Amino acid sequence: MTHSKPRTTASAPRSRSRLAILAVSGLCVAAALTAGIFPRWHSFGALQLRAKSAEIPVVSVVSPRNAAAVRDITLPADVQAYDDAAIHARVNGYLRRWYADIGTSVKAGQLLAEIDAPEVSDQLRQARADEATAAANYQLASTTAKRWQDLQATNSVAQQETDQKVADMHAKAALLAAARSNTSRLAQLASYMQIRAPFDGVITARNVDTGALIDAGSAPSQDRELFHISAGTRLRVYAQVPQDVSAATVPGTRAWLTLPQAPGQRYPATVTRTAGAINSITRSLRVELDVDSQDGRILPGTYAQVHLEVGSAHAGLDLPANTLMFPASGPAVAVVDAENKLTIRQVALGRDFGSHVEVLSGVQENDRVVVNPGDGIVSGMPVRVAAPAKGDAA
Missing domain, CATH: 2.40.30.170 (Efflux pump adaptor protein, beta barrel domain)
Structure with a gap:
């Protein structure tokens, strides 16, 4: 007994040291667990919140605006002269002289060129001689018929002979009319030897020179036009x-x-x-x-x-073209209501402005219309509005 007491006294401090080491180790483990597990639980909770938030789609919206009552349409156009004519010859011959060149301003009836056609002049002289002969024959037949009518009034000649003289007078009158018509035709043809401007304008083309052979007509087989004139x-x-x-x-x-x-x-x-x-x-x-x-x-x-x-007499509302959907039932838009839920509405379209369209019915000015609606949206779906967007000007 006297020798065991010192052992007991020496082992007590060792036990307390072990307990202290165990306690410190336990605190370290607890601290490590606290530092590792709790942030993971917190991150997991935040992840669940983000997942729930991601289940609700985010959409951009735009409000309809009044469509313009008047809009500008730009179209390609062709500018032509109010009066435009190609001038061709009506007689055959040679160009004696021209008087108007390209760019010359001319008046109606102004002489542009002269054609030398002696055959036409000779035909006109012959026609006038034939007309003079017919006139002389008619004058003789008329005088003879008048005399025979006077003699027949006194029964000095037979009625048959008088009728023959009167008929001969009428025949000579018809020949005179034919001769005069032929003379007029050739005179008109001779007038075409002078090329004149049909109206006030500017000569835009001259395709002949002095001495050139001129063929009458304007058919494709004939020569090209002599002049071209435009009223500018x-x-x-x-x-x-x-x-x-x-x-x-x-x-x-x-x-x-x-x-x-x-x-x-x-x-x-x-x-x-x-x-x-x-x-x-x-x-x-x-x-x-x-x-x-x-x-x-x-x-x-x-x-x-x-x-x-x-x-447009009845202008509708203006919406961007990328707000439209085209289901089988016709054009439609997705509208976000006051509870941030979608409603699909059918719309009637009006004028097409390119990047914008006119909507005649189906939406109101205070509606929030979804921009670029996806294919998977349906009526009643909850959404979150990202930010208000102002519609572009029509």
Whole structure:
């Protein structure tokens, strides 16, 4: 007993040291578990919240705006002279002389060229001689018939002979009329030896020179035209209007022209007439506009662009084209209601503005319409609106 007491006293501090080490180790393990598990649980919870949030699609919306009552339609156009003519010869011969060159301004009836055709002149002289002969024969037959009528009144000659003289007078009168008609025809033909301007205008082409052989006619087998003349003070502009706006394009519609060689310049024009029928091939309406040449700044044959101001009596609402859906039932849009749920609405479309369209019915100005709706959206689906977007101007 006396020797065991020191052992007990020495082992007590060792036990306490082991307990302290175990306690510290347990605290370290607990701290490690706390630092590793709790953040994982927190991250897992946040992940679940994000997953639930991702189940609700995010959409962008736009509000409809009033569509423009009048819009500008730009169309390619062809500018032509109000009066335009190719001048051909009516007699055969040689060109004696020309008096008007390309670019010359001429007046109606002004002499442009002369053709030397002696055969026509000789035929005219012969016709006039034949007319004089017929006139002399008629004069003799008329005098003879008058005498025989006077003699028949006194029963000095037979009625048969008197009738023959009167008939001969009428025959000579018919021959005189035929001779005069032939003379007039040849005189008119001789007048074609002088080429004259049919109206006021500008010579745009001269295709003959002095001494050139001239063949009468304008058939493709004949020679080309002698001159070409255009009246350039007033111009015609032709354009093809698409069928969807043809009903709004009527005589009196305001328009203007723009030219490639004059950027920024606008030349006023007016629709004066339409074809009155849609072309079955192009599905367009041919319209004609009148425009002033602006002192020669607009030339015949110019390519231009016509800007038509086409109005609508009942303008609808304007929406971007990327808000439309096209299910089997027809055009539709997706609208977000006050509870942020989708509603699919059928719409009636009006004018097509390109990137925007006119909606005649189905939406209101205060509706929130989904932009770029996906294929998987259905009515009643909850959504989250990302941010309000303003519709572009029509």
